[in-house]
Amino acid sequence: MMDVKMLCCAVLFPLQILLCVLKAAARRLMPHKRRDLGVDVVLITGGGRGIGRHLAKEFAKQGAKKIILWGRTEKCLRETCEEISLTGTECHYFVCDVGNREEVYEQAKVVREKVGDVTILVNNAAVVHGKSLMNSDDDALLKTQHINTLGQFWTTKAFLPRMLELRHGHVVCINSILSLSSxxxxxxxxxxxxxxxxxxxxxxxxxxxxxxxxxxxxLPFHTDTEMFQGMRVRFPQLFPPLNPEMVAHRTVDAVRTNTAFVVLPWTMHFLVILKRSAF
Structure with a gap:
């Protein structure tokens, strides 16, 4: 009986793969129906500056109901919040270091009480240490890991369960092409x-x-923001820095079209392929 089941699985597996490929191809060819953001509450970590600030403006521009900003610098958060509020979109900010687990959970509770349920979580907060491994102290290395990695674990754990209950939600990660090609x-x-x-x-x-x-x-290439100031690229004419407004626009569009992975610019696909073929 077990042999028959295994044989059936072996026969059906290629057909399932073919079906998935056909579905993916059909989805690419058909026009995307864009999600209406009018009922969504969007929380953006690192929302006071850089890409986070442009994300807040773009979500507001495309009709999000409420915007919530998290970050470590109150001045930047307040300025961005005021700018968003002037557009007519309700905006709130909370000082929160996503590298601190207890602070994430506490502020998540405050957000639910004061603003409501978060339906779109944008994990944007990140740090670039800027020193070699040998010249870095352990605390700085841990801070990088806490904000860039563990912070996303904690924020997702704080907000995803309610999204699943509501059957309405989206988790976004502003990562980097360097996650695929170091x-x-x-x-x-x-x-x-x-x-x-x-x-x-x-x-x-x-x-x-x-x-x-x-x-x-x-997965963007390096972006023209304060965080990447001083970064040098070997062939700047071939790989110019990305415009943060464009990254924000493509991100919100990816959420509205429910696109799982976006590489910016598309030419970075070749970089990843070349890297894999080099080893």
Missing amino acids: IPGAIDYCTSKASAYAFMESLTLGLLDCPGVDCTTI
Whole structure:
């Protein structure tokens, strides 16, 4: 009996793969129906500056009901919040270090009480240490891992259960192409981003059977923001820094079209292929 079941599985497996390929191809060819953000409460970590600030503006522009900003610098959060509020979108901010587990859970509770249920979580907060492994102290390395990796675990754990109850939610990760193709001199950043990528890949697969709750992972090349000031690229004419407004726009569009993974720019696919063929 077991042999018959195994034989059936072996025969059906290629057909299932073919069906998945055909579904994916059909989905790409058919026009995407964009999600209406009018009922969504969006929480953006690292929302006071850089890509986070542009994400807040873009979500507001595309009709999000409420925007919540988390970050470590109150001045930046307040300024961004005021800018969003002037557009007519309700906006709130809370000082929260996502690298601190207790602070994440406490502020998540405050958000639910004061604003309501978060339906779109954007894990954007990140740090670039900027020193070699040998010149870094352990506390700085741990901080990178806490914010870039563990912070996403904690925020997702804080908000995902309610999304599953509501059958309405989206988890977004602003990652980096360096999670797939590492560079020398940024060991802590690359490893933390690779870990975050694996987390999102696993989460995306795990939520396939959970109706109404989805994931998006954005994998941009280095972006023209304060965090990447001083970064040098070997061929700047071929690989210019990305515009943060464009990254924000593509991110919100990916959420509205329920796109799981986005590589920016698309030419970075070749970089990943070349890297894999080099070893």
